[in-house]
Amino acid sequence: MMAGQLICQQCAAIYERHDLRWRCDCGGVLDLDFRPTFDLSQIAARRPTMWRYREAIPVWDETSVVSFDEGFTPLLPFEWNGRTVWLKQDHLFSTGSYKDRGAAVLISHACELGIQRVVEDSSGNAGCAIAAYCAHAGIECAIYAPNSTSPAKLAQIEAYGATLRLTPGRRENAAQAVQQAAKTTFYASHVWNPFFLHGVKTVAFEICEQLGWQCPDVLIVPVGNGTLLLGVFIGFGELMQAGVIARMPRLVGVQAARCAPLSRMFHGSTEPAASGDTLAEGIAIAEPARAAQIVEAVRRSNGTFLTVSEDDIRTAWQQMGRRGIYIEPTAAATLAGVSHHLETATSDALIVSVLTGHGLKHPAI
Ligand SMILES: *Cc1c(COP(=O)(O)O)cnc(C)c1O
């Protein structure tokens, strides 16, 4: 098989990377087969953006790159519950969330394909990121989102000139509506399109480089559709395959107890699912399309899943604000997860977590 092809997770069917389909004929999710290279001294000499790992990003035509010089966000050592935890400040991206990493690569890929119109569905932040990069690239964009999405995110999507299509009820209704539209328009999906994951993975490269090309022992991330978790799994996997690091960090996925399908799957819970309604709107995903893949990645990293209550989220959000860091409730859920993890963590473990979204996205809780 040639590098750069799309491969179905479910039936192993292969498609060319220029193929416009968003899933396999069998309904399975597609992954990208890609072998990056890393020249550490060359990387060190480049500007501090995520594109310093240029040979590890699957965009071939340089003129197609759509970028705001994003990435290389600060990795901050931070005292939390008596321990030092390193926080990757991905809430500082241009659109206010780490989703810019994925959008930069996915929209560059769309440019490479000559795409002029896209549709996307989102609980907010992916919609903001895709809309911003489409605006930068001159691509027409429609975003499907639940009408319960934070007003600040909806206003931001419209400010980028995207068409907003609001759907009533649960997040899944937006997903259904966009799949109808995707029959005729390119689906720039952060969930289905693997090029998005190959942008998100740069957070793993940056964390390693900022630690002096060392790998953390534990990486704690929020999980909804799993784009961040799968992104870091791909990123650390590529660094291992290239011989840059020797092992994978343990991946700890954080979900809201009120919407925790992956944690339930991982731990084999037989209790009935909770309401799904949580302050952590960015990870309120009842049926993640890549569920099996996410659970497998966590298992293979020797990691685990943990859940946090609404009170835990509120407390972490308030604590972070008092420390001068303003993040959205979904990102606060991660910090609540860090607190839980620290209750049983070994004292010398190097622990890293990611601040995923800015507080201005959802001003008060
Ligand atoms: C999208 C998002 C997440 C979780 O990402 P998934 O890809 O759905 O797992 C976490 N935090 C914030 C702020 C987000 O926007």
Ligand SMILES: [Zn+2]
């Ligand atoms: Zn298939």
